[in-house]
Each structure stands twice: as C-alpha cells, then as structure tokens.
Amino acid sequence: MLLRFPESHVAAVRSMAASGTSSVSDRERVSHVVRRLGVGANALSVSEAATIDDAIASMLDLRTPPAPMPGFEPPTDIESARTQQDIQIPLSHWLEQMVLSPRPIEERLVWFWHDHFATSTRKVRFPYLFWQQHATVRQHGIGRFDELLGAIAKDPAMLDYLDGRTNQATAINENFAREVMELHTMGVGGYSQDDVVAAARAFSGWVVAPGGDDRRRLPDAEPWSAVFVPVRHDTGQKTLLGVTGNLDMDDAIEIILDQPATATTVAAKLHEEIIGLSPTAVTRQRLGAIFRADWQIMTLIEEIVADPIFVSDAAVRSRVRNPVERLVGIVQGIETHPQVGRTSMAILNRVGFVPFSPPNPAGFAGGARLLGPYQLAHSLDVAGIVADPAPDYPVDEIFARLGLFDVSEQTRDVVAAPPDPLSRITLAAASPEYALT
Amino acid sequence: MTMPPECPTVSRRQFLAGLGATAAVSVAGYSVGIWGRNPAHAATPIGDLGPGADRTLVLIEMGGGNDALSMVVPHGTARYFDLRGNLAVSDATDLDGSIGLHPNLSYTAERWKQNDLAVVEGIGYPDPDLSHFSSMATWWTGVPGGLGAGWLGRYLDATVGAEDPLAGIVVGPGPSPALSGEESFVVSIQDDTGLRPSVPEWVDEPDELTAMWAGFANSPVDSPGLFGQVTSAIEQTVVAADHLSAVLTPSEDAPAPQAQGRGARTLATDMALAAQLVISDIRPRVVLVHGFGDFDTHEGQASRHADLMTELDDGIRAFFEIVEAAGASDRVVVATTSEFGRRAASNGSGTDHGTAGAHLVIGDRVQGGRYGESPDLSSLDNAGNLIHTVDYRSYYASILDEWLEVGHQDILDGSFETLGMIGAGHVAPIGATWKRFGVR
Numbered sequence: 108m109l110l111r112f113p114e115s116h117v118a119a120v121r122s123m124a125a126s127g128t129s130s131v132s133d134r135e136r137v138s139h140v141v142r143r144l145g146v147g148a149n150a151l152s153v154s155e156a157a158t159i160d161d162a163i164a165s166m167l168d169l170r171t172p173p174a175p176m177p178g179f180e181p182p183t184d185i186e187s188a189r190t191q192q193d194i195q196i197p198l199s200h201w202l203e204q205m206v207l208s209p210r211p212i213e214e215r216l217v218w219f220w221h222d223h224f225a226t227s228t229r230k231v232r233f234p235y236l237f238w239q240q241h242a243t244v245r246q247h248g249i250g251r252f253d254e255l256l257g258a259i260a261k262d263p264a265m266l267d268y269l270d271g272r273t274n275q276a277t278a279i280n281e282n283f284a285r286e287v288m289e290l291h292t293m294g295v296g297g298y299s300q301d302d303v304v305a306a307a308r309a310f311s312g313w314v315v316a317p318g319g320d321d322r323r324r325l326p327d328a329e330p331w332s333a334v335f336v337p338v339r340h341d342t343g344q345k346t347l348l349g350v351t352g353n354l355d356m357d358d359a360i361e362i363i364l365d366q367p368a369t370a371t372t373v374a375a376k377l378h379e380e381i382i383g384l385s386p387t388a389v390t391r392q393r394l395g396a397i398f399r400a401d402w403q404i405m406t407l408i409e410e411i412v413a414d415p416i417f418v419s420d421a422a423v424r425s426r427v428r429n430p431v432e433r434l435v436g437i438v439q440g441i442e443t444h445p446q447v448g449r450t451s452m453a454i455l456n457r458v459g460f461v462p463f464s465p466p467n468p469a470g471f472a473g474g475a476r477l478l479g480p481y482q483l484a485h486s487l488d489v490a491g492i493v494a495d496p497a498p499d500y501p502v503d504e505i506f507a508r509l510g511l512f513d514v515s516e517q518t519r520d521v522v523a524a525p526p527d528p529l530s531r532i533t534l535a536a537a538s539p540e541y542a543l544t
Numbered sequence: 545m546t547m548p549p550e551c552p553t554v555s556r557r558q559f560l561a562g563l564g565a566t567a568a569v570s571v572a573g574y575s576v577g578i579w580g581r582n583p584a585h586a587a588t589p590i591g592d593l594g595p596g597a598d599r600t601l602v603l604i605e606m607g608g609g610n611d612a613l614s615m616v617v618p619h620g621t622a623r624y625f626d627l628r629g630n631l632a633v634s635d636a637t638d639l640d641g642s643i644g645l646h647p648n649l650s651y652t653a654e655r656w657k658q659n660d661l662a663v664v665e666g667i668g669y670p671d672p673d674l675s676h677f678s679s680m681a682t683w684w685t686g687v688p689g690g691l692g693a694g695w696l697g698r699y700l701d702a703t704v705g706a707e708d709p710l711a712g713i714v715v716g717p718g719p720s721p722a723l724s725g726e727e728s729f730v731v732s733i734q735d736d737t738g739l740r741p742s743v744p745e746w747v748d749e750p751d752e753l754t755a756m757w758a759g760f761a762n763s764p765v766d767s768p769g770l771f772g773q774v775t776s777a778i779e780q781t782v783v784a785a786d787h788l789s790a791v792l793t794p795s796e797d798a799p800a801p802q803a804q805g806r807g808a809r810t811l812a813t814d815m816a817l818a819a820q821l822v823i824s825d826i827r828p829r830v831v832l833v834h835g836f837g838d839f840d841t842h843e844g845q846a847s848r849h850a851d852l853m854t855e856l857d858d859g860i861r862a863f864f865e866i867v868e869a870a871g872a873s874d875r876v877v878v879a880t881t882s883e884f885g886r887r888a889a890s891n892g893s894g895t896d897h898g899t900a901g902a903h904l905v906i907g908d909r910v911q912g913g914r915y916g917e918s919p920d921l922s923s924l925d926n927a928g929n930l931i932h933t934v935d936y937r938s939y940y941a942s943i944l945d946e947w948l949e950v951g952h953q954d955i956l957d958g959s960f961e962t963l964g965m966i967g968a969g970h971v972a973p974i975g976a977t978w979k980r981f982g983v984r
C-alpha cells in the first residue's frame with residue numbers, strides 16, 4: 108500500500124542496544140499511540156505525526172464521514188439466509204475499514220464492542236444478522252453506551268446467539284440475562300441467581316421476525332428484525348437488583364445501567380484496551396463516574412487518552428498483538444499479494460481469530476494465551492500476504508513500515524540476514540517486537 | 545521465492561550453509577537442529593523419569609457446561625421425566641437398571657460391558673455461581689474461585705518442570721489455563737502439521753524460513769517483562785517443533801481451512817491426533833483436548849446434545865482404535881471435564897446453567913463401575929439445581945493418585961477423598977531402554 112516511504116521516517120529506526128538505552132524513542136511512542144487508537148500499525152499516520160499530540164489528534168479525528176456500508180438485500184427465504192459465503196459481505200467491508208478508514212478510533216471501538224458484545228457464526232447461521240449487528244455497532248460504537256447496550260439487547264444476532272428469541276413467559280431462558288450482567292456490564296459477583304431470573308423474565312417476549320415463507324407468522328414485521336410479541340412477555344412482578352415492578356426490557360437495561368459497577372467495569376475494560384494496563388482503583392472510580400454521567404463513549408476515550416500513563420514507557424508494548432492487529436498492520440504497510448483477502452482469512456481461521464467467530468460469549472482470548480507455540484509458529488504464515496515478487500525494501504524501511512522503531516540488535520540481525528526480500532519481511536512481521544503492541 | 549536482483553551470487557542454500565551456529569539453538573539441555581530436518585538429533589537423556597512417566601492422561605474438555613443428565617441418564621427415577629419433560633432421554637442404554645448412557649454413546653457403552661468405564665456422578669464444587677467463566681477458572685486451577693496456575697500445570701511443575709518440552713500438549717489453537725504452570729511449558733497443536741507454518745507455495749524453502757526465525761529465540765540476555773516472555777515462548781516453540789516434526793507425519797491431502805469456526809476439526813480428528821502423540825516416542829503425560837463442541841444448550845438441546853454425544857463417542861472410539869492397534873491402550877486413561885452440569889428442569893427447549901455433573905473415565909486400567917453418588921432429583925437447591933455429592937477435587941485427586949501417581953495433596957493444596965476408580969498397581973514400564981526423542 109505505502110509505495111513511497113519518507114526517508115526521515117526510516118532513519119528513525121534505531122537499534123536499542125546501539126543507542127545504549129532501553130527507554131522508548133519518540134517515534135516508537137508515536138507508533139504506540141497510533142497502534143492503540145486504531146487497528147493495525149497505520150505506519151503512514153506515524154510518519155505524518157510530528158508529535159505525540161499530533162498523533163492523538165489525528166487518530167481521534169472523526170471529521171471525515173464514514174464509508175457507506177455495502178448493500179446486502181434481506182434474504183427472501185431461510186435456505187438462502189443460511190448461505191455462509193454471504194458472511195464475506197460484512198467481513199470484507201470491515202477488514203477494509205480496519206486497513207483504510209480515515210476514522211481510526213472508530214475502528215478500534217468497533218473491534219472492541221464486537222468482542223465485548225460477542226456473537227458468533229459458530230452458532231448463528233444467518234450472515235445477514237451479522238451485517239445488521241455490524242451496522243448497529245458502527246452506529247453506536249462512538250456514541251452512547253446506554254444506547255449501544257439497548258440496541259444490542261434487541262439485536263437479532265444477539266437474540267439468536269444468547270437465546271433471547273426462545274425466552275418467553277412460559278419458558279424462561281436465562282442465557283442473555285446472565286451474560287449481559289456478567290460480561291457486558293456489571294461483572295460477576297454483583298447480582299444473584301434471583302436477579303438473573305428476574306432479568307430473564309423482563310427480557311422475555313423478543314423474537315427475530317422470520318423472512319421468506321415463514322413471514323405469515325409475523326406479517327407486519329420487517330423480515331429479520333427484532334420484534335416484541337406481547338403474549339410471550341412475562342407481565343408479572345419482578346424484583347431486579349432491588350427494584351420491583353412489572354419490568355420490561357428497557358426497565359431492566361436501565362436498572363443494570365444504574366448499577367455503579369456497570370460504568371466502572373466497562374470503563375476499566377476500555378482503559379485496558381487502550382493503555383494495556385489495569386487502572387488503579389482511583390482511576391477506575393474516576394472513569395466510572397465520568398462514564399456514568401452521560402455514557403458518551405468518546406468522552407471516556409478522551410479521558411483515558413489524557414492520562415499520562417497512556418504514553419508512559421510502561422504502556423508501550425505492554426499488550427500481546429492479536430492476529431487481526433498483526434494482519435492489518437502488515438496490509439497497511441507492505442505491498443500485498445492479489446490473493447491477500449483469501450489468504451488472510453485462512454491465516455485467521457487457523458489460529459481461531461476470524462471476526463464474527465469468537466469462541467464463546469466472552470469474545471476472543473488475549474494476553475499470554477496468544478503466545479502459544481501454535482500461534483507463534485503460524486506467525487510466519489503472513490509470508491502468503493506479501494506481494495510476489497516481494498518488494499525489496501531496505502531493512503530499516505521494513506521495520507518502519509510495520510511501525511517498529513525501537514528494535515533489538517538481535518532482531519535487526521535476524522531480519523537483515525536472509526538475501527531475499529520475502530524472508531526479510533516475513534521475519535520482521537514474525538519478530539518478538541511485532542508480537543507486542 | 546524471488547531472489548533480489550542486487551545479490552544474484554548468493555543462493556539461499558549457500559546463505560543457510562553460512563548461517564552455521566545461529567540456526568541451531570541450545571535450550572534447556574536440548575540441542576536443536578533446523579526444523580523438520582533432523583529427526584534423529586541428539587538430545588540430552590532424561591534421567592529418572594519418575595512415577596507416571598509411562599502413562600498419559602487424555603482430558604476431553606466439554607466447554608459450555610455439559611448436560612450430564614442427558615449423558616448419564618437417571619432413567620430409573622420417575623422424577624427425571626417430570627423435570628425434563630420432552631427433553632428427557634427415554635432411550636438410554638441401560639447400565640444397571642437405575643442409570644443409562646445416552647443412546648449415541650454406543651462405543652462407550654461397550655467399554656462399560658468390558659469393565660473399562662467409570663461413571664462418576666454428582667461432581668461439583670462448593671458455592672457454585674453458575675458462571676461459565678468463573679466455573680472454568682475453578683476447574684482449570686483446581687481451586688474454587690481460583691486464579692493462577694492450572695492444576696495440571698502444577699502437576700507438570702512437580703514432575704518434569706522445565707525438563708520436558710512435550711510433557712503437556714493441548715490439542716487446539718491455544719494453550720489451556722489448566723496446563724499453565726510456573727516452569728513447565730505447554731505446546732498446543734491442531735493437526736498433524738504440528739508446529740510447521742503454512743506458507744504459500746511460492747515460498748520454496750519453508751523449513752529454512754523457520755530455521756531463520758529460530759534466531760529470535762537465541763536471546764543473548766534474558767529480556768525482562770513481556771518481551772522476554774515472547775522470546776522464551778519462541779525458544780520453546782522451536783524446541784517443541786523440532787521434536788514434533790520427528791513424530792508427526794502430515795497427511796498428503798490436508799483439508800483446506802474453512803472460513804469459520806473449527807473448520808474440518810471434529811473430536812474424532814482431535815482424538816486421532818492425541819492418539820498419534822500418545823503412541824509416539826514423545827510420550828506426553830497429559831494431552832488436553834479443548835474447543836470441542838458448544839455444550840451451552842439453553843436452546844435446541846435435544847438435537848444439539850445428541851449430536852455432541854455422537855461426536856464424543858466417535859472421538860473416544862477413534863482414540864482407542866489407534867492406541868489399541870499400537871498395543872498402547874494400557875498406558876492411557878481418557879477422562880472428561882466440563883465447568884458445570886445443567887439445570888435439573890427443562891426451560892422448554894433446553895436447560896440453563898447448573899451445578900453438579902457426571903463424568904466418564906475410560907481405559908484398560910480403569911475399574912469399571914459407578915462412583916460418587918447420584919444427586920437427589922427430589923432435593924434441589926433454591927435455584928432448582930442439583931446438590932453435588934462429590935467435590936471435583938476428589939475427582940482430580942483420584943486421577944493424580946491413582947493414575948499419574950503423584951500425591952494429590954501437593955498439587956491440590958489439601959487432602960481429598962479418592963474414589964478408587966483406576967486400578968492400583970504400577971503399569972509395567974516399557975523397559976529400561978525406554979526411549980524418548982530418539983535417545984537410546
């Protein structure tokens with residue numbers, strides 16, 4: 108992608124041993140800001156930012172309008188709705204946005220919320236539902252958390268994944284009720300089993316309107332939308348987290364949002380996503396209070412980013428780079444093979460990291476669980492996405508294109524050793540420096 | 545692979561020949577050659593292998609919470625049919641008049657007849673909170689509400705430590721917290737390509753690429769923090785890959801990766817891989833198979849759980865067919881785990897999260913029969929859940945004491961009753977010439 112690369116940018120790559128210090132260089136710190144606030148490495152953005160403040164401003168800049176979502180006609184019958192190939196429609200759009208979007212923070216947040224409100228093709232067999240959900244996450248991902256949560260509770264993919272669509276007065280299903288409190292909001296421990304049952308009863312009655320031939324069952328509903336069917340709703344008194352009444356879904360969501368643990372838990376998770384370190388108890392409370400005031404996600408992000416610890420040495424390379432981040436960073440910086448899309452999917456599939464296909468409702472594994480021998484050995488698979496013949500970049504330019512500036516002498520030697528460009532690029536992308544972000 | 549125009553005189557082979565010492569890594573007493581090239585390399589002999597070294601535990605993790613009441617069916621209890629309604633399994637294979645196995649567990653039922661199947665009922669842990677994730681942590685660590693090292697990681701620390709890179713193997717894409725220890729390390733693989741990267745056909749020397757990658761492992765100084773963790777994980781990967789490539793033969797027509805989910809993997813393919821490892825010279829002490837199925841059957845349970853039981857049975861059968869053909873079936877025990885059992889009553893189309901579960905332990909050395917105690921279906925807790933009768937640490941303690949031959953007290957931080965489900969007496973060792981990694 109980046110066919111020309113600024114000389115000065117390449118010159119900034121330094122061997123850490125040679126510089127005689129382990130502290131973080133200015134360019135590496137700018138690259139850190141860019142990696143954490145977008146998806147991938149966005150090497151061009153790193154090269155364009157003169158200072159850390161410039162980098163932060165450009166990554167948070169949302170003035171360019173978002174790219175329109177691709178068209179996806181609602182499937183007319185169940186058979187065609189299950190065409191698994193169709194998942195490529197939202198998936199390709201999404202991966203392209205991760206690589207190219209001029210609204211980097213939006214991509215970071217879309218990824219984060221997709222993982223936070225995980226649903227998976229391993230269970231939900233209708234690609235159209237993921238397209239709908241992706242649009243919802245894009246719509247609210249940089250907006251308000253209360254609105255995002257409310258929309259997700261009524262999202263058809265979520266209603267299918269966590270069984271809300273089967274949850275009815277005569278057959279209460281606890282799945283979504285438990286996970287919304289445990290995983291999406293308060294965290295385990297702040298509610299009882301009675302609260303799970305009360306929430307499930309409040310949530311009862313929502314279904315996904317069928318498409319095609321089955322439409323006669325809900326003739327007025329838009330196919331594949333979430334619909335409230337009053338006869339399926341439990342209208343009895345419920346007591347959820349101390350509040351009693353004939354509660355419905357909106358009431359239950361409001362009660363859950365009112366729990367202080369909701370704001371602190373979600374804000375702390377975002378803090379870890381951006382900074383890579385757990386917040387202190389004081390920071391947790393402070394962020395929670397700010398978040399709860401109006402649920403504005405960007406206000407919270409600005410608060411997190413303003414914390415000096417964000418650009419501190421401790422934060423740089425304090426997270427394990429996940430397979431999507433690895434891949435996107437390479438595609439952003441390195442000239443790619445025409446089959447990059449197909450090969451990327453194969454690479455992500457091999458390590459169990461395909462977007463829309465997390466392994467369970469808690470989303471993808473992170474941290475040390477991404478450093479298993481299988482995942483590390485397969486970090487070399489990225490050879491398949493590099494253009495053939497591989498571009499013959501000088502070694503320092505390879506590093507700069509991957510957003511790596513502080514590189515150990517050993518890494519530099521290993522990458523510089525092979526005589527062919529493909530090996531050099533592949534090794535840089537499989538280096539210990541690139542394994543972290 | 546295309547040669548850069550500016551260095552036409554250096555061929556890749558010449559280059560690699562000149563790479564010399566940097567391509568070989570010396571780690572923890574092993575001399576490691578270039579990947580995939582050196583199956584009969586010299587390795588440091590492992591001295592006293594200690595108890596349990598000639599046996600393997602194969603653990604099948606049924607993630608999502610297996611509905612034990614549909615696997616080990618209390619069909620002699622009328623209350624079961626009241627609670628389960630249309631979800632009750634009415635055609636279970638009877639074991640003893642009071643319980644039966646799911647009808648799709650046909651091979652497993654055969655093993656019952658051969659006295660090779662222990663059925664352990666009522667397994668749970670105190671104060672269950674019905675959460676997948678805290679229950680999984682409880683099972684992984686062997687400590688209720690636990691954080692930190694896995695119970696099998698502690699077992700490996702106490703026995704092989706850092707000495708044996710392939711003592712614990714996960715079949716699945718990533719490491720399992722159950723096997724993570726302080727010193728020992730855990731390999732994860734998904735298929736018989738082992739730890740070979742999948743590079744495109746235009747990379748004509750993939751082994752050489754990986755040999756160069758091994759250079760990252762050869763860290764001159766111990767790097768601190770996360771960076772050090774990565775370089776040491778690369779180091780371990782290189783060691784493990786070398787040993788694995790000597791024993792795994794990739795099939796010619798490997799299935800193409802699918803777009804989503806587990807692709808072509810099934811429990812049968814995973815268990816066949818586990819069997820291949822067990823009968824190889826690697827002799828792992830523990831193989832943990834994870835990522836099998838979605839047992840979280842809140843909905844559509846009747847068909848989903850039946851399919852999972854078929855897959856479970858096929859997996860167990862595939863495993864034993866291979867180890868029996870190799871004459872190794874007396875060195876293995878297969879056992880199941882799951883974070884919880886499910887709610888006693890049906891929710892209409894499925895079952896919600898529950899507490900106690902039943903588990904299966906299979907092998908030639910197993911003393912077939914029933915262990916533990918069936919939970920009383922007429923005496924449930926306030927949430928309508930089974931009250932456990934066997935602490936899950938008793939289940940672990942039995943595996944540790946009776947099969948792996950280590951005192952469970954050191955591993956589980958406490959003393960628990962053992963069940964006597966695996967035959968006493970030491971398995972005849974494979975002889976003093978027991979080999980590992982080609983060492984004679």
